[in-house]
Structure formats: structure tokens, C-alpha cells
Amino acid sequence: MIINSFDFRNFFINFALLPSNLSFSNYFSTMKFVLVGFVLLFTICTQALSQKDSAPKSDKEIESIRIVIDAGHGGIDPGTEGSKDNLKDEKDITLDIALKVGRFINDNYENIQVVYTRKRDITVSLEQRVAIANETKADYFVSIHCNSSKKKEIYGSQMHVHDFTYRKSTKLAQLLDEEFTTRAKRNSKGLFNSKDRRFNLYVLQYTNMPGVLIETGFLSHKQEEIFLNSDNGQEIIASAVYRGIKNFLTASGYKLVEKEKPKTEDKKMTAKKENENKSTILVSYKEKNLPPTKAKNPKNEKVVYKVQISASPKKISMNHADFKKLDMKIEESKNEEKKGVLTYKYTVGKVYTIEDAFILMEYVQKKGFKDAFIIKEDRE
Numbered sequence: 532m533i534i535n536s537f538d539f540r541n542f543f544i545n546f547a548l549l550p551s552n553l554s555f556s557n558y559f560s561t562m563k564f565v566l567v568g569f570v571l572l573f574t575i576c577t578q579a580l581s582q583k584d585s586a587p588k589s590d591k592e593i594e595s596i597r598i599v600i601d602a603g604h605g606g607i608d609p610g611t612e613g614s615k616d617n618l619k620d621e622k623d624i625t626l627d628i629a630l631k632v633g634r635f636i637n638d639n640y641e642n643i644q645v646v647y648t649r650k651r652d653i654t655v656s657l658e659q660r661v662a663i664a665n666e667t668k669a670d671y672f673v674s675i676h677c678n679s680s681k682k683k684e685i686y687g688s689q690m691h692v693h694d695f696t697y698r699k700s701t702k703l704a705q706l707l708d709e710e711f712t713t714r715a716k717r718n719s720k721g722l723f724n725s726k727d728r729r730f731n732l733y734v735l736q737y738t739n740m741p742g743v744l745i746e747t748g749f750l751s752h753k754q755e756e757i758f759l760n761s762d763n764g765q766e767i768i769a770s771a772v773y774r775g776i777k778n779f780l781t782a783s784g785y786k787l788v789e790k791e792k793p794k795t796e797d798k799k800m801t802a803k804k805e806n807e808n809k810s811t812i813l814v815s816y817k818e819k820n821l822p823p824t825k826a827k828n829p830k831n832e833k834v835v836y837k838v839q840i841s842a843s844p845k846k847i848s849m850n851h852a853d854f855k856k857l858d859m860k861i862e863e864s865k866n867e868e869k870k871g872v873l874t875y876k877y878t879v880g881k882v883y884t885i886e887d888a889f890i891l892m893e894y895v896q897k898k899g900f901k902d903a904f905i906i907k908e909d910r911e
């Protein structure tokens with residue numbers, strides 16, 4: 532928050548400049564000047580103090596707003612997996628959309644600060660997400676996810692809040708939903724709270740500020756999956772989220788300060804730079820328990836890492852007790868190792884950095900697959 536206050540710097544500059552060429556004979560007039568200066572200072576100070584106490588919020592008072600943009604899942608937790616190898620997992624789509632939302636905000640507004648819970652494909656626990664939001668004292672929390680259903684024909688967006696009695700969360704959800712319905716032309720399924728869901732959403736339950744979890748669409752629905760994978764689809768979703776947030780802030784009485792638009796040639800570069808600077812906040816915090824990883828964009832990666840947990844000359848049932856312990860999707864592949872000898876290989880995960888592969892491997896080893904190891908595959 533910026534309080535209208537007396538500009539001390541200017542005062543002292545004026546104060547110091549004026550008497551610089553005074554001689555000793557002018558001592559008294561100097562003293563007079565000093566005295567006048569102090570009286571002036573005293574008056575202004577008392578005025579400033581009383582203003583802070585009693586004056587109503589002036590039009591010029593600009594608040595800084597901090598918003599957490601939470602890309603669901605990540606790292607060893609893929610969320611809903613892509614239906615084909617060349618289609619992204621939920622964790623990749625939520626990250627793409629979250630970064631686009633952040634970029635829209637950073638490009639357009641001076642006094643909205645974006646805090647990401649992750650900026651790349653890393654593992655962040657639900658507890659860490661909540662801690663990032665609470666410890667940065669964020670004003671609002673927006674979590675981005677993709678849905679999935681056994682009924683493949685279901686598609687559309689959903690806005691989740693913790694409870695409809697939370698007025699601000701519900702208002703934010705309504706305005707987000709409006710954008711999804713009207714401008715993004717999504718098949719909105721409306722607003723849901725914990726009573727509708729019959730369960731709580733951890734990140735909404737434990738964050739201290741108003742928040743909405745957005746289910747942007749169903750990856751189990753063929754067309755919606757393709758839409759959410761496409762750059763154009765993600766832009767449409769991200770701009771709906773951005774506009775929903777903007778409309779909510781305006782409706783809540785915030786004064787939003789627009790950024791000066793750079794010239795078109797420099798626009799991309801400047802926007803990129805600003806985004807980098809603003810959003811690097813807290814990266815060190817959220818990653819403190821994880822090994823350092825190199826920033827990588829999954830879109831551009833030519834290889835993926837998986838962890839092989841088992842190999843066998845015979846097919847192993849997916850219902851095997853050992854597999855069930857993992858609670859992860861297990862992939863089966865057939866390989867011809869030696870002449871005519873088939874081997875069934877079983878792997879889990881799909882990550883883009885060797886560091887994350889190590890985290891995944893350790894996780895799997897702790898679950899009992901002591902001989903698990905990392906394999907590298909070319910991406911289709």
C-alpha cells in the first residue's frame with residue numbers, strides 16, 4: 532500500500548541547496564531559514580500523521596494485490612495422463628495455462644503481483660502450495676486443473692470454491708465462470724462447493740485467502756483434450772482466467788494501474804524480461820527440499836525419463852499387490868531382448884529432467900521397488 536506522504540527527499544534537497552552560498556554575516560538569516568524549515572517540517576509531519584489516522588481512503592491510494600497462480604500437479608505427479616504419448620499430461624497443460632495467465636497479468640498491470648507455486652515441471656506437495664500462499668500473505672489463490680471422467684462424453688469447465696458462504700471466493704468463481712461461458716465459449720458446468728463435491732479440496736480448505744480451483748476442461752473428452760493441448764486453446768482459457776480475475780478486482784473496488792505498453796518491436800522481449808523478474812519470487816522457497824533442477828520447457832523436450840520398476844518374461848497383472856502399493860499409472864511395454872525372447876517391461880512416470888527422474892526413482896524405491904532405475908526415451 533502506498534500512503535500519500537510528504538516527500539522528504541525533495542524537502543531536504545531544497546533545504547540544502549538554498550543556504551549553500553551564505554557567508555557568516557548572513558548567519559542570522561540562515562538561522563531564520565532553518566527555523567522556518569523546522570516549523571514547516573513539524574506542520575507537515577503532524578498533518579501527515581492525522582491524515583493516516585482519520586482520512587478516508589483517497590482516490591490516489593493504490594493497493595498492491597498479490598495473487599497465487601497454482602499450476603496443479605507436476606514432477607512425479609502427472610495428474611490425469613494424456614490419452615496418447617504425444618498428448619500432454621494434466622501437469623503440463625496446467626503449467627502452460629498458469630504461465631500464460633501470469634504473463635497476461637504481468638504484461639498489463641503494475642500493481643498485481645503474481646506468485647507461482649511452480650514455474651516448471653517439478654514436484655510440489657499440496658502442503659507446500661498452501662504454505663506458499665499463506666506465507667506470502669497472498670490476497671487471492673487461483674488453482675488450475677484439468678478434469679477427467681470415466682464417462683468419456685462429459686466435457687466442460689467447473690469452478691470450485693470451499694464454501695458458498697465465502698462471499699469473495701464465490702464472487703471470483705462467478706466472474707471466472709462468466710468469462711468461461713461467454714467469451715471462451717466453454718460448456719460451463721457452473722460453481723461447486725465442498726457440499727456438492729462431498730469432499731474438501733485441500734488447497735481451498737487450508738489457504739487463508741479467497742480462492743478458486745478451476746477445472747478448465749475434461750482430458751477424458753477427445754475434443755476437449757485436443758483443445759486443452761493446443762496453444763490456441765490454452766490462450767483462450769488463460770485469457771478467460773485473466774479477465775475473470777481482472778473483473779473481480781475491479782468489482783471489488785481495487786484501482787488497477789495499467790502498464791505502459793512498450794513499442795511493438797520491443798514488446799515481446801520486454802514482456803518476457805518483466806515476467807521473468809516478477810515471477811521469480813519464491814522459487815527458492817518452494818524448491819528448498821528438492822535437488823536443483825534446470826528450467827526446461829516440456830514442449831521443447833525431445834526426450835522423457837521414466838522409471839522402470841520391473842521386467843519379466845511373463846506378463847504381470849496390473850492388479851499385482853506390489854503394483855497396487857505404488858498408486859500410480861503403470862505402463863507396460865513389450866521388448867524383444869534376445870532372439871525370440873519377449874520381455875515385458877513396466878515403467879512409471881514421465882518427467883523431463885534427470886533431476887526429477889531421480890526424485891521419482893527414489894519415491895518408487897521407497898515403495899519397495901529397490902531395483903528401480905531410470906530410462907530415457909525419445910519423445911514422439
Ligand SMILES: [Zn+2]
Nearest residue numbers: 603610676677
Ligand atoms: Zn488436477
